Amino acid sequence: MGRGRTLGIVGGGNVGQALGRLLAPEFALRIASRSRTREAAAFAGGDAETCALEDLADASDCIVIAVPDSSVAAVAFSLSEHNPRVVLQTCGALGPSDLSPLPEQGVSCATFHPLQTFPHPTAGVRALPGSAFGVCGSGEAAAWCRRLARILGGTTVHIAEERLPLYHAAAVVASNCTIGLVDAASRLMEMSGVDRAEGRRALRPLIEASMGNALTMNTEQALTGPVARGDAATVRRHLDAMRNDSGPLRELYRAFGHYLLTVAIRRGLAPEDAVALRLSLNEEP
Ligand SMILES: NC(=O)c1ccc[n+]([C@@H]2O[C@H](COP(=O)([O-])OP(=O)(O)OC[C@H]3O[C@@H](n4cnc5c(N)ncnc54)[C@H](OP(=O)(O)O)[C@@H]3O)[C@@H](O)[C@H]2O)c1
Secondary structure: OOOOOEEEEEOOOHHHHHHHHHHOOOOEEEEEOOOOHHHHHHHHOOOOEEOOHHHHHHHOOEEEEOOOHHHHHHHHHHHHOOOOOEEEEOOOOOOHHHHOOOHHHOOEEEEEEEOOOOOOHHHHHHHOOOOEEEEEEOHHHHHHHHHHHHHOOOEEEEOOHHHHHHHHHHHHHHHHHHHHHHHHHHHHHHHOOOOHHHHHHHHHHHHHHHHHHHHHOOHHHHOOOHHHHOOHHHHHHHHHHOOOOOOOHHHHHHHHHHHHHHHHHHOOOOHHHHHHHHHHHHOOO
């Protein structure tokens, strides 16, 4: 088999399995995991084979590490004993230097972070084509990232290593915080007396339209509601109605209110309205 046709994946979890399924038609795939190696190879399909971690370097032109963030360093160390050619890893908060000692050995290393969410492998397979990939690295490893992204129908954004935590925080806000906001809105609907399932159904068109507007218009133009209107009394009423909630709902509402205030100011909110809103947001019950 010619150079560049063999790919190793370490980690048979959500990301490893999804990448395996989508890349199996293009590569001779070898998968090494801890307990789910067979399951991951079966999910990948094609000619994907299981492989021991210590044999992966010999069997692969490029290795993608897709294990929990806390295990990346240990896997990199194990691989360093077997002279891999190119090593990528999928955690967006870690850079090539976190794969030590591989870079010091001259192994070309990069971060290849799918800017997508994988609650389970099948969801990842559905969502990944067309996604962006955060890439940190250079040379052969970066070329592999571009090649894999192209095969996956995606694009790449290049991130400097010292800025990876900011890039990854952006991904977390876009993905995890969106889930948190849907959950918080559903909880408030429930507190208002609407059954949870019915509340989620009722909120869906509003959430979808807001998300669509946020992504297609300037966020300043897309913003509506009491903060955009400078309606401090309504904000106070909202916070007052949440005063008996034992969870962090009020803090979430306050923090978001303060952030939305910066958007409203950018769109021209009058300074006196901004002062009144800030007072309402900071007021204790
Ligand atoms: N999930 C997401 O939405 C997402 C999105 C972008 C990036 N990422 C990144 O992708 C990476 C993997 O995330 P994930 O969600 O796929 O995690 P996951 O579902 O928990 O899967 C991790 C896999 O790694 C295997 N593993 C753990 N330690 C290992 C070791 N020492 N040697 C070999 N295999 C080992 C696990 O073993 P078993 O074989 O026992 O299962 C498991 O299959 C993380 O760095 C994460 O930050 C995740």
